[in-house]
Amino acid sequence: MSDKPVTIYDIAQLVNASAATVSRVLSNSNYPVSSEMSKKIKEAAKQLNYTPNMLGRQLKKNNSMSIGVIIPSISNPFYADVVLGIEEIARQSGYQVLLCNAHQNPKLEAEYLQTLLEKQVKGVIISSISQRRGWLKPYLNRGVSIISIDQRIESRQVVQIGFDYRHGAYLACSHLIQRGHRRIAFISAALNRSSRQHIHQGYQDAMQEAGITPLKAWIQISEDCEDTKYCSTFEFNNGKQLAHHLIAMPIQERPTAILSCNDLTAAGAIKELKEQGIDVPGQMSVIGFDNIELSEMLTPSLTTVNLPKYELGTLACRTLMNLLNGDHVGEREMMLPPEVIERDSVVTRLE
Amino acid sequence: MSDKPVTIYDIAQLVNASAATVSRVLSNSNYPVSSEMSKKIKEAAKQLNYTPNMLGRQLKKNNSMSIGVIIPSISNPFYADVVLGIEEIARQSGYQVLLCNAHQNPKLEAEYLQTLLEKQVKGVIISSISQRRGWLKPYLNRGVSIISIDQRIESRQVVQIGFDYRHGAYLACSHLIQRGHRRIAFISAALNRSSRQHIHQGYQDAMQEAGITPLKAWIQISEDCEDTKYCSTFEFNNGKQLAHHLIAMPIQERPTAILSCNDLTAAGAIKELKEQGIDVPGQMSVIGFDNIELSEMLTPSLTTVNLPKYELGTLACRTLMNLLNGDHVGEREMMLPPEVIERDSVVTRLE
DNA sequence: CTGAAAGCGCTAACAG
């Protein structure tokens, strides 16, 4: 059934030309070939059902036309959007994306990076969770272009593209303050990622600016548990638990609003509050972070901070393409602006 | 900085051996090489920071060690889970996954398939939306192994792995009937996919078995609109709209329960019902389909039909690996069993 | 046990 795959030599033979000429025609080289010959070759290719073997071309040209993407997990809707953006640009530029889910595991990250290099990718977009300084050094020295997205990496050599988490949290918290809230809680998973640290900072900044000193108990940050794999459910349950702590507080000290480090955690908090008979937003306002699609499906729909995730993907990929083309890349650090999206989970407090 | 990449020849030179010997050592061939030589070579490789060029190996061995995956969109959480399963098995088997988002576009599907073949994948896992019979024929004839997941394809030559949607819907509908519901609505996007057709069938079967003839108005199926790209929001809004039609019915005819073709649509329906002051599940029970993570985050949390998505991914990939190894693959059609997950959106009707 | 040589499919000088 399936004979030997047809190569340019088969075509060359059929039309009495050399492989070189066939190659010139079929690889859209701008080398001059008579239009007559060209036509014959194209027809023969079609007739033989020729499919070029890119491995051959790529080996010769030393250019794999693929880029690598390493993210914590594609089942995180946040990254799904980013990847969509990356893939769109990559496809337009003729590149293939090699996607790797590193499951928050630094070892897997390194392993994947190695594999990608062996596959001859010239560029990698990575959202690394690894805190180990300089672990990318040896790879950079081999001439790979690396773009770090979302999570900041300690390195001056890689282009960094992310969101201004601090400012986003600042906006969110200010949003609450403007609406009359003063007892504002902050809930988050462990601050073991730069994004969460910055969100925390933005919260502190906004509070300080308003002259509010948050009570210790308003700041609920859960324990670091390295071993758990990421999943939405984890974040959600985390939110439930942290909200539970909050409502255990005496009513005079209890916050009237919650700023959450992400929408999933906010969703958990809302669920817990409702289960405990606390009206959202009537008795407690909640603001999220990320603006994943879930947020408008909740009841009440979630006021949150939008991060342009798809745009992060396109920008990262476009920047990488520029790097690969040797074009000059302007900034080594780019920040995409967050923005508060008003929905129904925040209410103005009259007092 | 980045000199010419180091090859086996560089290593051979360094240790006074031939490239052949180096290759035998570094590619873990079981060809006999003196342990002394072997050690020297390994050390030299490490010292030179050697990274094998897989393009060379793969061209020679005619084996790209990668598989293709074509899905509608990674931003559909359903597929995110499936892909996670595929990738896990692929990685374990040393394969790389080339992921392609076809955006419900048959043209893109074909284009991607072509690209994958050029990249020399020997196998493809595809969830094709294309209704065109036999479009895969020409590819199959070239000896590619194709596994169709989730959506059925009209072809006897491809292995099909999916869910028993009909049975799932039958279970869901029966679940409602057992709880005293008789006026049961079915809401769905256009039945332009085999999955939705089967769900519809399962609904009909369960109703018939219970001796209930559904009113026309209970069956709300939205218009086909080919051009809209898939996104969660679309399904959600669809649910809102269809639920809206339902509550416009005179109260005596109005259903007491809704079976939705997926969780997203169910979420939209619930939202609309609540906005219209109809209590869920008090006045209207809702059952979903898919069991995406969203379903337990809603209020009330959604009773739904679980589909083992991750397992679909692992099974599909394992089966593909077997095909590629030439091992015998048992069934040409496999169905994974759905199962009702009871949560809080369905209530027993006393009457 | 080791090496020389051929060649996977394709492209790019170079020569005609």
Place this chain on the structure above:
DNA sequence: CTGTTAGCGCTTTCAG
């Protein structure tokens, strides 16, 4: 405009 030739990095006969 076309063909010849060499070679990308690697594996694999086939001889030693």
